[in-house]
Amino acid sequence: MFKEYKTKKNKADQGISQPQREYKRKFEEPFKDYKRIQAPEILSFIDNPVGVVEFISDLKKHYDDKKKVFVVLNDVKIITYDAIVVLLSIMVKFKANKIDFNGDFPTNQNARDILTESKFLKYLYQHFKEEERYELGQKSSIHTHAWKDVDSELGNELIKNASKTVWGDERRCQGVQRTLIELMLNTNNHADDSKKGEKHWWLSVHHDKINGKVSFAFIDFGVGVFTSLNNKRHGSKFFGILDKLKEKVKYGNNAELLKLIMDGTLHRTATGKPYHGKGLPGINKVRERNQINNLNIITNNVHANLNSNEFNILPKSFSGTFVYWELNNQNVNCYGEN
Known part of the structure; x- marks a missing residue:
């Protein structure tokens, strides 16, 4: 049984690079039953209002349906501070209402640094309850x-x-x-x-x-x-x-x-x-x-x-x-x- 699983896994991993295999192991396989929501490449309310409003709309729909989501930030090239408050507020709403919310992080170093500075990645793994403040x-x-x-x-x-x-x-x-x-x-x-x-x-x-x-x-x-x-x-x-x-x-x-x-x-x-x-x-x-x-x-x-x-x-x-x-x-x- 284990041998059969390993053979299937090796076939599935053929043709993809080591970083891609690592990404799959960390961010795809554990979250197979999550709905994946792709963040826009320019995650900025000011510079890309159309893309960000659509992104929020997708998240809101799954929040209303109480469906757990995985936010794909991997392809984000630009993130601005005005978008951080949107991400944080939505994440807290999901977690406070006990709806699973998870995600990856940008491969772009500058975008990743901004997310890290905001402590968003730290809060991604915390539990929140419904609070006044x-x-x-x-x-x-x-x-x-x-x-x-x-x-x-x-x-x-x-x-x-x-x-x-x-x-x-x-x-x-x-x-x-x-x-x-x-x-x-x-x-x-x-x-x-x-x-x-x-x-x-x-x-x-x-x-x-x-x-x-x-x-x-x-x-x-x-x-x-x-x-x-x-x-x-x-x-x-x-x-x-x-x-x-x-x-x-x-x-x-x-x-x-x-x-x-x-x-x-x-x-x-x-x-x-x-x-x-x-x-x-x-x-x-x-x-x-x-x-x-x-x-x-x-x-x-x-x-x-x-x-x-x-x-x-x-x-x-x-x-x-x-x-x-x-x-x-x-x-x-x-x-x-x-």
Whole structure:
């Protein structure tokens, strides 16, 4: 019996190299009953939103079906820090709900180094349970937080550390503080009305000490901006807002609608008053005042790059809202406490 198995195995291994045999032994044979999900070669929400949204959509489908998955990262050539928070948050969701989640790692050394720095590979082999709050990574380079509530104290701590990376000492960065608070609040505002306070927001902060830059990636897996607007109930000031907006402004798709949200037109239509500076448009005002830089938003089927004023439709919809921005030494800051 053993001899017969060995003969079959030797035949199966013929014609493949030693590294391929090793890969098969470590990452294929032990996970035969897992659904293999291929990560895109460019694993970056900013640089490849189409590929990453499709990747998330595949993972979400298997999560909803409670099917265990094996994420194939082997062919990833480029991975950026904004994608790390997506990977970490999805992995924790699977593991906390006792759905097996495993994977390999990129053969590309640079991509592999970034994953290692984020501690993703370490967490891949840990157990997680459903918790109110998670803290992953290390404060010196990439640090990921998750919670279900607004946490201004966390914002203060993150800004203190970020300003040291950018300017070498502590500064006030009111734009970053405002952005963080608005996004934490929005996680509830964009949730289904019956599920407020149930969803985690995820925030990853990466310190690039060589270039004196800090990048922030925020994600919530709520319903997303447009689905949220459609779900508003009677009594909300935004109930029926899309019909009202169409009477006043012509727009063709969600990309054009997000433009109207970001410039405050939607709010003025809903309230008849000048825009009050909250939510996503308030964050755009922060960018316009040069308090943050390189603001990108992905929600449902739209990717917006606010710096270049580009709003593009995605072929697949992302269930949630993703916001990315940077802080550099050209951004407005001042001394004092946040």
